Amino acid sequence: MKAKQKHQAILQSSFAKPFSRKNFLRMGLLSGTVLVTGLDACKKSDGNMNSGGNTIDVGMGDTGILNFAYALEQLEAAFYTKVATSFYGSIPDAEKQLLTDIRDHEIAHRDFFKAALGADAISTLQFDFSSINFSDRASVLGTAKALEDTGVSAYNGAGAYITNPDYLTLAGKIVSVEARHASAIRDLLQPKSADFAGDDVVNPVTGLDFSRTPNAGSPSIVETANGFLITKISANQLP
Numbered sequence: 001m002k003a004k005q006k007h008q009a010i011l012q013s014s015f016a017k018p019f020s021r022k023n024f025l026r027m028g029l030l031s032g033t034v035l036v037t038g039l040d041a042c043k044k045s046d047g048n049m050n051s052g053g054n055t056i057d058v059g060m061g062d063t064g065i066l067n068f069a070y071a072l073e074q075l076e077a078a079f080y081t082k083v084a085t086s087f088y089g090s091i092p093d094a095e096k097q098l099l100t101d102i103r104d105h106e107i108a109h110r111d112f113f114k115a116a117l118g119a120d121a122i123s124t125l126q127f128d129f130s131s132i133n134f135s136d137r138a139s140v141l142g143t144a145k146a147l148e149d150t151g152v153s154a155y156n157g158a159g160a161y162i163t164n165p166d167y168l169t170l171a172g173k174i175v176s177v178e179a180r181h182a183s184a185i186r187d188l189l190q191p192k193s194a195d196f197a198g199d200d201v202v203n204p205v206t207g208l209d210f211s212r213t214p215n216a217g218s219p220s221i222v223e224t225a226n227g228f229l230i231t232k233i234s235a236n237q238l239p
Helices: 002-015 021-030 032-043 061-085 093-120 137-159 165-189 221-226
Strands: 050-052 055-057 232-234
Touching: 061 093, 061 137, 061 165, 061 221, 093 165, 137 165, 137 221, 221 232
Parallel strands: 055 232
Antiparallel strands: none
């Protein structure tokens, strides 16, 4: 109990620090014991995460939710890494810096979930970005918009089903960063317009972001992600 309380104190102190890739990774590594302790309680009910063939099921409960988030973060990190490897032509320096910063955030998110899940993490996914023209600004930013909007709605949808308050706090901190990404990308596409928080992502009546569970809608979040994956994922055990 003392060890768990110690790690919770470290985790809580990390929340007060300014966001940086270094601090985020440090938070993930230091809080690993607390997170894995909670995940161990879910292991017996999670079932087999490997569905066979070329599809991986993320599991159920908090472990499944974290694995689903891990899959989405793997996808975003891989996408922005490829973007930054060879930027599209005539890209302004400010735009290049923005996309580089987003890449670093997504890598930090990905690495955090991998460390937190430990042995319960799904395997590293394989990606298919053949539908994207990385030399074309509109193709890159259009894909970035779709990924960021999908990520925000996915985190929002997962919040109601997370049982561990530590995970819920972390999800809130991550989704706020993802929403900043979404807003920045939208502003690049439609500068100084209302699209930064358009009616398609923010309910104009309530002023709240929309939320989606993994399999809801057409295309669902799972279907959208699988459009960029060689290794497909399923979330059949999640709400």
